[in-house]
Amino acid sequence: MFTPEDEVPAERVVETLEVLLRTPPFVRSPKLARFLRFVVEEELAGRGTTIKAYTIATQALGRGPDFDPSLDPSVRVEAGRLRRALEEVYAQHAEGVEVRVSVPVGGYRPRFGTMEAAPDIAEDAPAPEPGAPPPRAADRPAPAAVGFTPRGQAAVIALLAGILLVLCIDLGLTLSARMGGASAVPRDIAVRGR
Template sequence: MLETEEDVPADRVVETLEILLHAPPFLRSPKLARFLRFVVEEELAGRGATIKAYTIATQALGRNPDFDPSLDPSVRVEAGRLRRALDDAYAQHAEGLEVRIAVPVGGYRPRFGLREAVPTAPGAVTETDSGGPLPPAADGPGAVVLGFSPRGQAAVIALLAGILLVLCIDLGLTVSARLAAGSATPRDVAVRGR
């Protein structure tokens, strides 16, 4: 169960941050590690309201003071990469990380939450961050049972678009076949349909 950030002691957030920064996604990208460290430390220091694209760019990512976030989307792009890296890091540490650090879409301020211990017995029912029951994970530790990562969302959208495309093609072929079989013109089909 995810609790509010007031319930998460700062020392536990810092401990989790250090574990995450040693996970492969952050070891491979020092830029993402600096981004994550900056936003978490600023939030813990009580300066969360000042976490904006400009401050991230100039203080964490090494951009010049003339950086203009309205012209340069690099911080938004890096924030998307950061969210995926966090998802990957938590998937690799499915057991043992009770503190969840997240950077919600639409902003850069991190949010912290505590997760209840998840039973590991086969067939055990786990809980989501919202407290609702889930069926047991089919693919072992770290399997996403409920919700989709950004990549998963894109895959679902692509699948639905593909299904819609197939249905449109099928409809077009059906209309074409009926037109050819009845030697009717498209106007005749439209008139008959009324």
Template sequence: MTEQTNAEAVSAEAVRRSLDGCLRAPAFRRSQKLAAFLSYVVEEELAGRGEGIKAYTIATQALGRADSFDPSNDPSVRVEAGRLRRVLDEVYSDEGRQLPVRILVPVGAYRPTFELQAGEDAPPEETPRPVATPVPVLVPAPPAPAAGPPRRIAAQALALFDTRGQAVLALLLAVIAFLLAVEVALQIYVLTSA
């Protein structure tokens, strides 16, 4: 069970270890914006300045936007916050499971919260297990996979790009290159058969 806490209840050292672990994840290494966003909000919260975390301060202090940034006309911070939440979920579903603290940015806010991950307070006690005689179990074969690539492969392919738009652009370029290769092959065939 995880326990939702704030910066006072979770040690700053544990939060920073988790922040460093998140920033080492491939998703954050690919996106300097998201890394800067996460670092900024976590460090501001740990410094006791969480009340001042707003779209304007994130844009100007973390994302390098001009002082003339207007959050009511520019949704970029909200968009980045949505991306940040998705990437944090991705990190904590994989390599982030071993981190001491889960960093959350609740929907509708930019101020982070921290949760101790299960098993952080004390190491698990080892209890001897009774030796049992194995019983053979018949397990039905798993159903055949659906046609097409598995979702995990598609997610890994998308992870190569910062945005879905970049992935679509790369796919379009690959299709164009393929069509050009087919056209060249047809031209060569027409010239050699004439």
């Protein structure tokens, strides 16, 4: 759960920005790091309304003054990459990151919120008594759901479709071999029976 944006002190946002920039997605991509730093610093400086594709391209991504966002989708593409990188950081590298920075779809202005800690179910559960049988499956807490990115979902679907295709081909070949000339009674049995 997030607290409203105006309750996050600017100092905490700046500290979080520096932590984010040291995570693998931003270390691997200096362009994404410049994009993130630019939009966060502009928002904190009170210039959030000027964060547009043109300003990002010319001031953060090194494009020339002739950049035309209606002809060149590069800022939109980089914004999508930035959103995915932020999702990855908060999913895999969020240790010690208390402020969540997001860039909502449809714009480039960042939003800031703090994550309230959720209670750990395992800590609240009573310890089993020595010698007691293990809890039944219905009594155990459900495992956390594993989320997939759209690319991960596509990969899983493609893998399952490939497996299904192989099984269908195998079944077809097996049926074809059985029906295509093989008699119901094997020859050696029919010969011995005479």
